[in-house]
Amino acid sequence: MTELFLHDWRGWTPMRDVPTDTRLDSAAKPAGGSVPAMLRRRLNLVGRAVCDMLPALDPEANRVVLHASRHGDGDRTLELLYTLAENDPISPARFGLSVHNAIVGVYSIASDSRRSQQAIAASGAEWAALTIEARGYLADGEDEVLVVFADQPVPARFAAYAPETPPAAVALRLGARPAPGSHRLVVSNDAAVDTPRPPQPLDVIDWLLATDDATLACPMTHRRWQLAAST
Amino acid sequence: MTTPLEHELKEMIIESLELEDVTPEDIDPEEPLFVEGLGLDSIDALELGLALQKRYGITLESDGEASREHFANLKSLAALVEARRVK
Numbered sequence: 001m002t003e004l005f006l007h008d009w010r011g012w013t014p015m016r017d018v019p020t021d022t023r024l025d026s027a028a029k030p031a032g033g034s035v036p037a038m039l040r041r042r043l044n045l046v047g048r049a050v051c052d053m054l055p056a057l058d059p060e061a062n063r064v065v066l067h068a069s070r071h072g073d074g075d076r077t078l079e080l081l082y083t084l085a086e087n088d089p090i091s092p093a094r095f096g097l098s099v100h101n102a103i104v105g106v107y108s109i110a111s112d113s114r115r116s117q118q119a120i121a122a123s124g125a126e127w128a129a130l131t132i133e134a135r136g137y138l139a140d141g142e143d144e145v146l147v148v149f150a151d152q153p154v155p156a157r158f159a160a161y162a163p164e165t166p167p168a169a170v171a172l173r174l175g176a177r178p179a180p181g182s183h184r185l186v187v188s189n190d191a192a193v194d195t196p197r198p199p200q201p202l203d204v205i206d207w208l209l210a211t212d213d214a215t216l217a218c219p220m221t222h223r224r225w226q227l228a229a230s231t
Numbered sequence: 232m233t234t235p236l237e238h239e240l241k242e243m244i245i246e247s248l249e250l251e252d253v254t255p256e257d258i259d260p261e262e263p264l265f266v267e268g269l270g271l272d273s274i275d276a277l278e279l280g281l282a283l284q285k286r287y288g289i290t291l292e293s294d295g296e297a298s299r300e301h302f303a304n305l306k307s308l309a310a311l312v313e314a315r316r317v318k
Contacts, residue, residue, distance in 0.1 A: 038270045041251050089284065092277035093248070 002139040004131060004185040005175045005230060010056050011205040012049035013168035018209060025052065035110040042093060044073055046150040046169045047103040053171035054107055058146055061111035063173070066118045066133050067104045067148040068126035070200070071165065073097065074154045103150070124198030128221040131185070138176040147172045149201045168201035170208070178230035186226045193217045193224060233260060237309050244305075247282040248275050260305040268304070276302060288317035 012025040032040045032048030034055045043051060046069075054065065076098040083090045096102065101119035108117060116137075122129040130147045137145045150169035154162045178184070195217040207216040207225075217224040233241075233255075241255040244264075248271065262268035265276065279302065283289045289312065291298055301311040 037252060038272070041249050089281055091281065093274050096274050 002135045002176050004134060004138070004187075005178050005182045006185060006227060007144060007173045007175050007179045007182045008057055009170065009172040009208055010053035011168070011170040011201075011208065012046070012053065013166065013202055013205055015166045015168060015202055016205065016209070021209065024205065024209070025049065035106065039106055039110055042097050043103065043106060044075070044097075044152060045167060046152050047097075047106065049169040050103050050148055050150055050171065051107050051110060053169065054146060054148070055111060057171055057173045058144075061113040062115060063144055063146045064116045064118075064137050064142055065104050065107070065113070065146045065148065066120065066130055066137075067101065067150070068120040068122065068130050069100065069150050070121060070124060070126055070198075071151055071154050071162065072100050072121065073102065074152070074158060078155045078157060104148070123220070125218055125220040127199045127204060127216065127225075128218045128223055131187070131225070134174050138174070142176075144173050144175040147174055149204055151201050163197045163200075165200055166202045168205055170201050170204045172208075182230045183227040184230055186228050188224055188226075189222060190217075190224050191222050193219050193222050195219050234309065236312060237305055240305060240308055240312065243282055243286060244269075244279065247278055258305060260309075262304055264302055264304055264308070283312070286318075287312050287315070289315045 010023050012030050014026055014028050016024065017026045018024050029045060030049040030052050032043060032051050035043065035051045040048065076094050080090050080094055080098055100121060101117065104117045104119060118133060120126060120129050120133065126149055130149060134145050134147050148169065148171045151165050152167045153165050198220060199216055199218055204216060207214050213226060215224040215226050237260055238255060241258045244258065245253055245255065258269060265271045280291050301307055
C-alpha cells in the first residue's frame with residue numbers, strides 16, 4: 001500500500017495560540033494576502049485561511065488539492081434557503097460561494113492553478129476520506145498532494161443537529177516518500193476506537209502540535225493515525 | 232459632479248457587491264465598472280442585475296450586447312435606471 005509522509009503543514013484557528021510555532025496562524029481574521037481584494041471579499045474566514053496556507057505549502061501552485069469540509073458554508077446556504085422560503089430571487093454571488101468547492105475554486109483562480117481539485121464531505125469521516133484520496137493520487141504518480149480540512153461553526157439554527165464546530169482550517173503537504181524532516185503517517189485499524197465524536201479540523205491541528213505520541217482517531221472508520229519518524 | 236441618483240447607485244453597488252474597502256468617492260462615474268476601472272466580474276453583473284430588479288423593478292433583457300452598454304459605467308447605469316425604473 002502507498003505510504004503517506006507528512007512533509008509540511010499549516011493551520012489556522014483563533015482557538016489556539018502558539019507563538020513559537022510559525023506554522024499556526026491564530027489571527028481572528030486571516031490575511032488572505034495571496035488573493036486579489038476583489039476576489040478576497042467573497043471568502044469567509046476559513047476561505048481566507050485556506051488561501052493563505054496553500055501558497056505557503058506550494059508556492060508554484062502545481063499540486064493537486066483535496067479539500068474536505070463536513071459542513072461547508074452553512075451560513076450562506078441557510079441564507080439562500082431563507083430567501084427561497086420567501087420566494088425572493090437568490091443572490092448569484094452567495095450561491096456561487098455556497099457550493100462545496102467554492103474556496104478551492106477561488107484559490108485556483110487566484111493562484112492560476114490548473115491541477116485537479118477535489119471537494120469532499122464525508123459526514124464526519126473527512127480525515128479518513130482525505131487520507132484515502134491522497135493515497136490514490138500518490139499511487140497514481142503524484143509526488144505530493146495538498147490536503148485541506150476546514151470548518152466553521154454551524155449556524156445556530158442547525159446547532160442541535162451537529163456537534164459544536166470550532167473555526168479551524170488545516171492544510172498538509174503529503175508525499176509517498178520521506179523528505180528531510182518529514183514524518184510517516186502510521187494508520188492502525190482499531191475496533192475499540194470509542195472517541196465520542198468525529199475528528200474536526202481543530203483536532204487535527206492539536207494532533208499536529210502534540211509533542212508526544214498523540215493519536216488522531218476516527219470512530220466511523222475505526223482507525224487511528226500516529227506520526228512517526230520517517231526512517 | 233455626481234447626481235443624487237448616481238450617488239444612490241454607488242451605494243447600492245458597494246452594498247450589494249460587498250465591496251469592503253471601496254467608498255462612493257472611489258467610483259468614477261465615467262470609468263468602466265467591469266474588468267478594468269472598478270474591476271467587477273461576471274458574478275457581480277448577475278448580482279447587480281438582481282439589485283436593479285429589487286430596488287427599481289427593472290428586468291434586464293438577456294441580450295448581452297445591451298447589458299454591456301447599460302453596465303459600461305455609472306453614468307450609463309444611471310441612464311438605464313432613469314429610463315426604465317418602475318419604483
